[in-house]
Amino acid sequence: MRKPERIFARDDEWSYLERFASRTANRPQLGVVSGRRRQGKTYLVQALAEQTGGLYFGATEATETESLGLFAMAVGVHLGLASPPRFESWDEAVRFVFSLDPASGPFVIDEFPYLSKVSPALPSILQREIDQAASAGRRTSLLLCGSAMSVMGGLLTGSAPLRGRASLEMIVRPFDYPLAAKFWGLTDPRLAALVHSVAGGTPAYRRFVDDDVPESVGDFDDWVLRTVLSPVNPLFREARYLLDEEMDVRDSALYHSVLAAVAAGNGTRGGIANYVGRKSTDIGHHLTVLEDSGLVRRQDDVFRSRRSTYRVAEPLVVFYHVVMRPQWGLLESGRAQNVWEAARARFSSQVVGPHFEQLCRDFALSAPAELFGELPGQIGAGIVPDHGRRTQIEIDVVVLAPTVPGQRRKLLSLGEVKWGEVMGRRHVERLERARQLLSRDYDTSDTVLACYSGAGFEPGLDPKVLTIGLDELYKSFA
Structure with a gap:
């Protein structure tokens, strides 16, 4: 066949x-x-x-x-x-x-x-x-x-x-980010990442916008206005429909509030409960349904057992709750230009930034074995407590080797991700400090430090530090 x-x-x-x-x-x-x-x-x-x-x-x-x-x-x-x-x-x-x-x-x-x-x-x-x-x-x-x-x-x-x-x-899952770029016909990695942060890898969304593809990064804002923020475009209400189509959803208002909490960066169950004004025990079922429906993913802290955070899995839902839902009435009345201008900073920090982090984890998962020394056994994120400095270090991309009984687990890579910030020596120092702290529990002898940036890197970084920009992230274009 x-x-x-x-x-x-x-x-x-x-x-x-x-x-x-x-x-x-x-x-x-x-x-x-x-x-x-x-x-x-x-x-x-x-x-x-x-x-x-x-x-x-x-x-x-x-x-x-x-x-x-x-x-x-x-x-x-x-x-x-x-x-x-x-x-x-x-x-x-x-x-x-x-x-x-x-x-x-x-x-x-x-x-x-x-x-x-x-x-x-x-x-x-x-x-x-x-x-x-x-x-x-x-x-x-x-x-x-x-x-x-x-x-x-x-x-x-x-x-x-x-x-x-x-x-x-x-x-049948959404297209991964390089394949989504090919499907949309996008060859500029920055533009591909921006479009993916809105439409994700769902193939039907290109049909929803009638094959309207932004011509360049400069055209991206206008593309947002004429597609997802336009009340006459099918993509405008799609994020709402995704939740309503799940048959186990009874109280849709509470589910939308839970999604809004997670999209705003409240990743823990306690943080979500405080945001929606409920007890943690009251939202357990809702989080399970959202997980089962594929709208939310639970991300375990690779360094601390029994601690996990929640992330919205569908980019369009994040975009809806961060940009659209707070000003829904204005959008329906045709004032998309005003809403978008006011939301542009939130879009960059709460939509593109976290989404870029996930793209970098996806990249690490599919990277060839030679990049980190061997094939990874686990990819994730984690928090490293720094008791000496009374702070903690967030690691955006953690690459661990498979567990070998009787041996300390190998830490293959520690990575930090910045979408709109040029990365330099200070970011590497944070990673070095984290590697030092983790050496008590992990084998860090060959740990690769990695900086992932959508804005570039300062000159003079140690060549042993991996620098992964948008070109490397979308290397499959070649």
């Missing part, structure tokens, strides 16, 4: 789906494909069904009765029937589908959470039919796809009916 030309990249994802559809063992198989909306999941599974002659059904928000009727119509079209079959229940519908010739290709249900929400027994029904097909040696292939990450993530966990049945569990 050839991947359709309309699908940009996604070569690995396509190969996994192709392998799934090509298996010929005498047993059924279940695949689960998930990912937030706008990542291109439907393009992938629709193309798979088309090329294999499989049955594709895209579920919608509907009652159980209407969903059954729509499903019957899809079955009728797939089988070329003069009139669709009539199903009184999902039990009957699933039995019918599992009785079909497996040579006709996989049976694909897109947006499965819409069905399981109104028909909670559906996963159990599917489990029963999969088990019966296994006993009978039938080769039925079932592919479930969905965007509600918290729902899809729970299909195969714990005591869920489908646990242990899947042979494919694939998450």
